Amino acid sequence: METILKGTKEVVRIAPDRPTVLIGERINPTGRKRLAAEFVAGNVEIVKDEALAQVAAGADVIDVNVGAAGVDQMALLPRAVEMVQEVVEVPLSIDTPDPAALAAALKVYQGKPLVNSVNGEEKNLSRVLPLVAEHGAAVIGLCMDDEGIPDDPHRRLEIALKIVERAEALGIPREDVLIDCLALTVGADSKAALVTLEAIRLVRAELGVNMTLGASNVSFGLPDREVLNRAFLAMAIWEGVNAPIVNAARVRQTVLAVDVLLGRDEFATRYIKHYRKRQNK
Amino acid sequence: MSDILKQIAEKLYDGEDDAVAELTQRALDEGLTPAEVLNGGLLAGMDRVGVDFRDGELFVPEVLIAARAMHAGMAILRPLLTESDVPSAGKVVIGTVEGDLHDIGKNLVGMMLEGGGFEIVDLGTDVPPDRFIEAIKMEHPNLIGMSALLTTTMPSMKRTIDALMEAGLRDTVRVMVGGAPVTQTFADEIGADGYAPDAASAVELARSLAGQINKSDG
Numbered sequence: 001m002e003t004i005l006k007g008t009k010e011v012v013r014i015a016p017d018r019p020t021v022l023i024g025e026r027i028n029p030t031g032r033k034r035l036a037a038e039f040v041a042g043n044v045e046i047v048k049d050e051a052l053a054q055v056a057a058g059a060d061v062i063d064v065n066v067g068a069a070g071v072d073q074m075a076l077l078p079r080a081v082e083m084v085q086e087v088v089e090v091p092l093s094i095d096t097p098d099p100a101a102l103a104a105a106l107k108v109y110q111g112k113p114l115v116n117s118v119n120g121e122e123k124n125l126s127r128v129l130p131l132v133a134e135h136g137a138a139v140i141g142l143c144m145d146d147e148g149i150p151d152d153p154h155r156r157l158e159i160a161l162k163i164v165e166r167a168e169a170l171g172i173p174r175e176d177v178l179i180d181c182l183a184l185t186v187g188a189d190s191k192a193a194l195v196t197l198e199a200i201r202l203v204r205a206e207l208g209v210n211m212t213l214g215a216s217n218v219s220f221g222l223p224d225r226e227v228l229n230r231a232f233l234a235m236a237i238w239e240g241v242n243a244p245i246v247n248a249a250r251v252r253q254t255v256l257a258v259d260v261l262l263g264r265d266e267f268a269t270r271y272i273k274h275y276r277k278r279q280n281k
Numbered sequence: 282m283s284d285i286l287k288q289i290a291e292k293l294y295d296g297e298d299d300a301v302a303e304l305t306q307r308a309l310d311e312g313l314t315p316a317e318v319l320n321g322g323l324l325a326g327m328d329r330v331g332v333d334f335r336d337g338e339l340f341v342p343e344v345l346i347a348a349r350a351m352h353a354g355m356a357i358l359r360p361l362l363t364e365s366d367v368p369s370a371g372k373v374v375i376g377t378v379e380g381d382l383h384d385i386g387k388n389l390v391g392m393m394l395e396g397g398g399f400e401i402v403d404l405g406t407d408v409p410p411d412r413f414i415e416a417i418k419m420e421h422p423n424l425i426g427m428s429a430l431l432t433t434t435m436p437s438m439k440r441t442i443d444a445l446m447e448a449g450l451r452d453t454v455r456v457m458v459g460g461a462p463v464t465q466t467f468a469d470e471i472g473a474d475g476y477a478p479d480a481a482s483a484v485e486l487a488r489s490l491a492g493q494i495n496k497s498d499g
Binding site for chain 2: 029031033036067070071097098148185187188190220221222
């Protein structure tokens with residue numbers, strides 16, 4: 001099962017036996033008030049630096065989200081996509097809950113993007129998947145529906161299955177669906193991470209699809225978040241996540257180490273290269 | 282303050298629910314009134330939890346176990362408390378707005394408000410404007426509190442306030458908003474009455490807004 005994404009020049013392959021692909025999460029105004037203010041003022045130029053910095057930090061795919069209160073996503077999202085593609089060659093993940101803005105961004109995109117995201121709600125499936133099919137994109141499927149995010153890992157698997165089946169019915173091959181089993185914080189529920197890990201295991205066993213995960217949510221409300229994030233990421237990758245959405249600068253080293261340990265980095269070439277690059281700084 | 286009340290507050294702060302229940306019972310047995318135990322023990326402890334959480338000294342799980350300890354004490358006091366003993370600080374309808382499933386911040390605010398003497402009606406997450414309106418008609422709250430954790434769901438706050446105006450209910454309640462991406466500027470823009478950056482400030486804000494209402498109601 002191999003998911004292929006294309007940027008202006010670079011091709012990214014996501015597959016279980018390959019090194020983990022990092023989707024850079026930084027172009028997202030949630031939690032970044034300065035970025036939100038820039039977008040509200042209509043300044044999208046800032047995404048160029050953000051994209052370049054993330055690629056330099058080891059991001060393989062760049063997520064682009066301009067959603068903030070007071071932002072006209074219809075106008076801003078396609079512009080942001082164009083600007084990022086001017087400066088980086090890697091594929092992008094187009095991140096919006098607004099199908100109209102998504103359609104506009106898909107029109108200007110060069111290559112084969114990742115659409116972030118669709119979920120198990122009927123309305124959402126019927127609006128987003130046809131756009132994904134029309135543009136030959138890949139898509140992230142979130143394990144949630146009208147009733148929220150299930151506590152039961154088997155229910156999350158059911159939603160993943162529903163999304164995959166609905167995608168296939170529209171001619172989107174299974175390998176172009178990346179499932180996100182969703183991480184909730186262990187700060188509020190001690191079993192939250194276990195539920196996510198169990199769902200990841202089930203999805204890998206039953207559907208065999210590639211998986212993403214916004215992992216940093218897991219540590220909300222706790223001290224030393226980075227320690228928890230890295231430990232969780234290692235476990236999630238072991239269970240089957242192979243394209244997590246992350247702050248690349250913060251987790252790259254951990255992910256490279258995990259890939260060595262899981263036999264996905266032959267002769268530890270990438271790991272050593274990264275080490276040497278840091279030594280020479 | 283009596284020694285036993287201080288102990289209740291301390292055990293609550295430490296999240297020891299059994300100890301809080303036991304001390305609450307003992308305080309009553311020693312002749313303290315339910316209102317004295319509530320204010321001097323449970324609410325005093327919860328106040329400290331709120332302040333230290335705001336200052337980054339306590340973390341989410343610690344607030345949750347403190348709230349559990351408060352509930353252990355409340356379970357004993359509630360049947361004994363009468364309206365006249367403890368006038369409610371006010372009634373607050375809270376919820377995370379439509380399209381948003383984040384509930385931790387909203388739950389913390391609910392617990393802190395409860396700890397501050399407010400009566401809470403929690404509508405849960407993904408609450409559309411209609412459900413806020415319905416709840417206002419049913420519950421006649423003094424305040425509503427809306428939470429949004431996503432930049433993309435913040436506009437639901439404005440839609441809810443607009444819906445309140447259309448329904449002719451805007452003047453019957455004060456509206457407070459909060460959540461990571463929300464700012465005072467945004468709160469002003471959408472016509473909310475107040476914004477609180479954290480759960481402890483939300484209690485202060487709720488008190489001041491409830492005070493305004495009491496005054497304007499004469």
